[in-house]
Amino acid sequence: MISSTALAHESKIYSQFSVLYDRIFSNVFAKRIDQVIGSMNIEPGSRVLEVGVGTGLSLTAYPPHCDVLGVDLAEDMLSRAQRKIDRSGMDHVELAVGDAQALDFPDDSFDYVTSFHVVSVVPDPQAMMREMTRVCRPGGRLVIINHFRSPRRLVASVVDRLDPITRRLGWRTTLGASELLDEVELEDVRRFKTSPTSLFTVVIARKPHPDESVRAAG
């Protein structure tokens, strides 16, 4: 595992929390992540970057015929993910310490860039979105699962009141999906919920080829 000294406030919370994380969240998150990754039909030989991989709840969902790199700022979370990798012999998965807002990879490096429950945790979600798009190859897919601010005003105003509390726990409730999506140029954008009552939205989109963006602009 590659390591770094950077540790944002948000990740410090997750480091302190890493012991309890799977017990609290695996039931809430893992099934949806499995369903979404399974639906992507990831092709053999694909390079996948998962940003904010945490304790690796998602890792068993990736097919062994692709290469997965998971990055996160919190080394304690990554240690737990590493244990899962070792236990299950997931030779196709590697981990590294890294900041979602300043990814240490060249442009167009990955076929899939995924991130689950992270965009409302980082201080600058727009920078994270730009970085995820930058490192995805043209024609590659971005896959995000997150809670976003409801477009329904009443629901949003109630949930907004929880924001000061959830911020202390490390995430904000006020981030709207369009605040992210307006930041970058994407196509075939699909936004959906895996069940009508789910609090979480799945966003799947394609990074256009440069000539396609020029054509669309002209």
Ligand SMILES: C[S@@+](CC[C@H](N)C(=O)[O-])C[C@H]1O[C@@H](n2cnc3c(N)ncnc32)[C@H](O)[C@@H]1O
């Ligand atoms: C709610 S957890 C989600 C973990 C995992 N994706 C999941 O669905 O279980 C948020 C994760 O984002 C990580 N994180 C916070 N700030 C980050 C940053 N700037 N760069 C990379 N990871 C970050 C935390 O350490 C934590 O593991």
